[in-house]
Amino acid sequence: MIAVFLACMRGFVRDRAGLVMTLLLPPLVYLLFAAIFGASARGDIDATLVLLDEARTPRSLAIESGLAQIHGDRLVRVDSLDQMETAILKGTADAGVLVRKGAGSEPRVTLLTGAGREVVARSLSGQVEGLAQMTDGRPPPRATVEQRTVGPTGDIQAVYYAGAVSIMFVFFAAMHGAMTGLDDRASGLQARLSLLAGGLSTVVAGRFAALAVVGTAQTAIVFAFAFPRLPPLTAWQVVAWLATAVVAAIAAAGLALAIISACRTRGQAQPLSTFIVLLLAALGGSMAPRYLMPEVFRQLGWATPHAWVIEAYQSILWRGQFDTGVVGAWALLAGIGALGYGVAVGLERRQMRS
Numbered sequence: 001m002i003a004v005f006l007a008c009m010r011g012f013v014r015d016r017a018g019l020v021m022t023l024l025l026p027p028l029v030y031l032l033f034a035a036i037f038g039a040s041a042r043g044d045i046d047a048t049l050v051l052l053d054e055a056r057t058p059r060s061l062a063i064e065s066g067l068a069q070i071h072g073d074r075l076v077r078v079d080s081l082d083q084m085e086t087a088i089l090k091g092t093a094d095a096g097v098l099v100r101k102g103a104g105s106e107p108r109v110t111l112l113t114g115a116g117r118e119v120v121a122r123s124l125s126g127q128v129e130g131l132a133q134m135t136d137g138r139p140p141p142r143a144t145v146e147q148r149t150v151g152p153t154g155d156i157q158a159v160y161y162a163g164a165v166s167i168m169f170v171f172f173a174a175m176h177g178a179m180t181g182l183d184d185r186a187s188g189l190q191a192r193l194s195l196l197a198g199g200l201s202t203v204v205a206g207r208f209a210a211l212a213v214v215g216t217a218q219t220a221i222v223f224a225f226a227f228p229r230l231p232p233l234t235a236w237q238v239v240a241w242l243a244t245a246v247v248a249a250i251a252a253a254g255l256a257l258a259i260i261s262a263c264r265t266r267g268q269a270q271p272l273s274t275f276i277v278l279l280l281a282a283l284g285g286s287m288a289p290r291y292l293m294p295e296v297f298r299q300l301g302w303a304t305p306h307a308w309v310i311e312a313y314q315s316i317l318w319r320g321q322f323d324t325g326v327v328g329a330w331a332l333l334a335g336i337g338a339l340g341y342g343v344a345v346g347l348e349r350r351q352m353r354s
Helices: 002-014 016-023 025-042 058-074 081-090 118-132 156-178 180-187 189-197 200-229 235-261 266-284 295-301 305-318 324-353
Strands: 049-053 075-077 095-101 107-114 145-150
Touching (some): 049 058, 058 075, 058 095, 058 118, 081 095, 095 118, 107 118, 156 180, 156 305, 180 235, 180 324, 189 324, 235 266, 235 305, 266 305
Parallel strands (some): 049 095, 107 145
Antiparallel strands (some): 095 107
């Protein structure tokens, strides 16, 4: 027993890459998750607001001034209700504050939020209600803030989390499936397959295609369960959804093959791939909506495939829009897949020569 224990510990210590991934990655994941989700747990939400002041009274100007002090450059003024609703639907704004003339000198304030942004609504309603009651030294009357949801019928949470959960598990499955290449390389099977298939690129392409098909099937199953809660869909939305699912699976397959090809053993690949999948999921919005994160992490999220996939699903299925954002997401995801495939082929050739 002691001999086996010592042998295992000696192998663990000598595998420096595995040692770093096993002992250093967990606290790093903790620090990242604490920074990402700590602000939302405290209620410190960096919400972007759009403001439309149709009253233009001293009280409405006081509301505008107070919101500007709280939110700074995250407060954007618009000229019409259409602009406000469009900004909320597109996701460029988390909420809108509409100020109109009410009875007497009291403004009538309406807080507009997108479906599924209840956390933002609760956080902002207190701020807006307090500002709406501000007067110059006189006890204010009780002000109420109306709330209205902008968006189509259906459950936006179903749309969001179907996309968020599916892309996270597509990456998990791709990383796990790509590890079969490590076994093939270690056993010499990959070298023999390369000779029979006419080259290593053909072998990697076969793995790439298999991972992409599995990833697309995973996404289809998740959305099949979410389908009863989705908004009514047209034919073009279904086709665009399928195209998004395919390019998302392609991106996951390419990235997984590139990462696993850089590893020599499963001991290196398993913690590294898990760390990368969790990091991408956290930053990209698979674990919690990105609008709940601090601004710096929101911007970092755009460096992940997850954020682009989730946003594409939101545009296609919820907002019913086929815009440049969707096309850009498709191009980026396809590019990640192609680049990952090319890197994987190059790394596997180097591994075979070494």
